[in-house]
Amino acid sequence: MKFPLYFSKKIAFSKDNKNNLSRIIIFIGRLSVALGIIVSLITVSVGFGSKEAIKLRMADFSGHINIKSKRSNSSYDSSVLDRTGLDLKKIRANPDVATAQNYVSVSGILRNEHNFAGVVMKGIGKDFDHERFKKFIVKGNTPKVTEDGYNNGVVISEKIASDLHLGVKDSIVAIFSKQNQQPLYRNFEVIGIYKTDIKMIDDQFILGDINHARKILDMEKNDVGGIDIFLKDVNDIEKETPEIDRSVGLKNYTEKATEKYPQIVDWINIFDNNIAVIIVIMLSVVIINIVMVLLILIIERTNSIGLLKTLGASNGQIRTLFIYYTLLIMVPGLIFGNLIGFTLLGLQKIFSIIKLNPENYYISTVPVDLNPLIPVVISAGILLVSAFAMIFPSYLISKISPVKSIKYT
Structure with a gap:
């Protein structure tokens, strides 16, 4: 196993880490990831579910494609x-x-x-x-x-x-x-x-x-x-x-259901914009929180960074170590976020708890899409984007002098 990943797992899952500041920082990071996952999961699932439900109701009544006389x-x-x-x-x-x-x-x-x-x-x-x-x-x-x-x-x-x-x-x-x-x-x-x-x-x-x-x-x-x-x-x-x-x-022609009710189709397409906006907002919030967690962890562990440099670790290895460390902190947030989000969506799917006004939304209850690929894609996307977002702030590690950091241990 490579040194950065091995060492990051050691400190991320260490039971000896009882520093109050560390616990607060880790809790905030995991909470932001969990909330981001829950909101993103509900947004995508409800958005896709609504699009499919409205389209099916519209098309299953009057036909997906109609053949008519010219x-x-x-x-x-x-x-x-x-x-x-x-x-x-x-x-x-x-x-x-x-x-x-x-x-x-x-x-x-x-x-x-x-x-x-x-x-x-x-x-x-x-x-x-x-x-x-x-x-x-x-x-x-x-x-x-x-x-x-x-x-x-x-x-x-x-x-x-x-x-x-x-x-x-x-x-x-x-x-x-x-x-x-x-x-x-x-x-x-x-x-x-x-x-x-x-x-x-x-x-x-x-x-x-x-x-x-x-x-x-x-x-x-x-x-x-x-x-x-x-x-x-x-x-x-x-x-x-x-x-x-x-x-x-x-002497005949075909008419799609989407052409028969264009105003409904236009309304359905709004879901794509809403989903994109909410995902971008939640992703931005998660990235900002995770970057702040990374920076605080770097500052808090300045002595450890100096010691690692003294023992021969390069800046690149230490940067990778802290990126892995922060990503591992996110994992429980991802797991609990997906569990809570999927549970809420499952309850809505089974019991139709949240109702809608069909005159405004064309459906009477909030539909959901429980495709298992949705949480996988969202979780992978958040991890990947967060990893890239942490590369630049991790360069702060190269500014830390091993002599000065160890001097005050």
């Missing part, structure tokens, strides 16, 4: 998807694609004696992924559509249910307008209530039978207004969109 306009009423050049078999065969489901959407109004609400009914077919949608269901179930005949069951959001004083098994009248024709009235039964916590979805979308939507828009039996593509990994949206776009035909 004839579609800014309204919510679907245009018939052109089948020419659309290779749905190839899209479904893509190993990164989980499911693909047809839909037709149409705008209308729900009305009863209590209130009214403008809605978009998303007509779903027999290929609808009920299992994926379960995470949003608060009460009831999703409608089982066979596409033979009409299913009058609809799923509405908790927000719409509250505004219209509706519950499961209640009836509601829907009104749909048709160009140059009398409005169409449909009587639906509420069979389920969902909640995504994303205001722009919960305020307007309901799920119903695709055949009702086709009938309202005068579509043929097999016509669809669009296809929702769900990927196995939501983070593959950017990578897979060009590949899927080559199989949709010239």
Whole structure:
């Protein structure tokens, strides 16, 4: 074992070191490292967790990638998807694609004696992924559509249910307008209530039978207004969109979930800036404290430095010794910081202790990412940066004269 590392371990873990000043200095150093680790760990874990949770909620409701007709306009009423050049078999065969489901959407109004609400009914077919949608269901179930005949069951959001004083098994009248024709009235039964916590979805979308939507828009039996593509990994949206776009035909186009709700995506991207700022601040605090610990330890052990120089140790060896010494002091702080931080995050993950206002944050509880690589990377980063930061102040050792330092022992 090299001399600097061996000697630094001896003095760092020595039981004979009972100097009050040393104990205070070491305690402050370890406390600053522990607090830095805890804050950094919580910031990164919550930041990554929030980004993933919001992105999943946004994409799992409306599809990671949508295929639409180029004839579609800014309204919510679907245009018939052109089948020419659309290779749905190839899209479904893509190993990164989980499911693909047809839909037709149409705008209308729900009305009863209590209130009214403008809605978009998303007509779903027999290929609808009920299992994926379960995470949003608060009460009831999703409608089982066979596409033979009409299913009058609809799923509405908790927000719409509250505004219209509706519950499961209640009836509601829907009104749909048709160009140059009398409005169409449909009587639906509420069979389920969902909640995504994303205001722009919960305020307007309901799920119903695709055949009702086709009938309202005068579509043929097999016509669809669009296809929702769900990927196995939501983070593959950017990578897979060009590949899927080559199989949709010239008269259709693909739309990413990130393009459908750009304001949410912009809000998600703010997390990256916040994480970076907090990490830089905490890293700066840790480095300043550790450098101060190093300088005080050097001053306190001036006699030892003089003795080591007298015995033939070079300035470089002694500098390395004190850098190792300070880094070893940090180790308990790193361990306890990670334990405390991960415990707090685990409690939040299991019990959802801290709640959020979904109108402002798009999620109702603080999500966390318990990826074990996060504490490893943060701890390694703090150790590495601290080691480099201590190189310059350690040059103070070269100014210490062995004759003068030993003279006053």
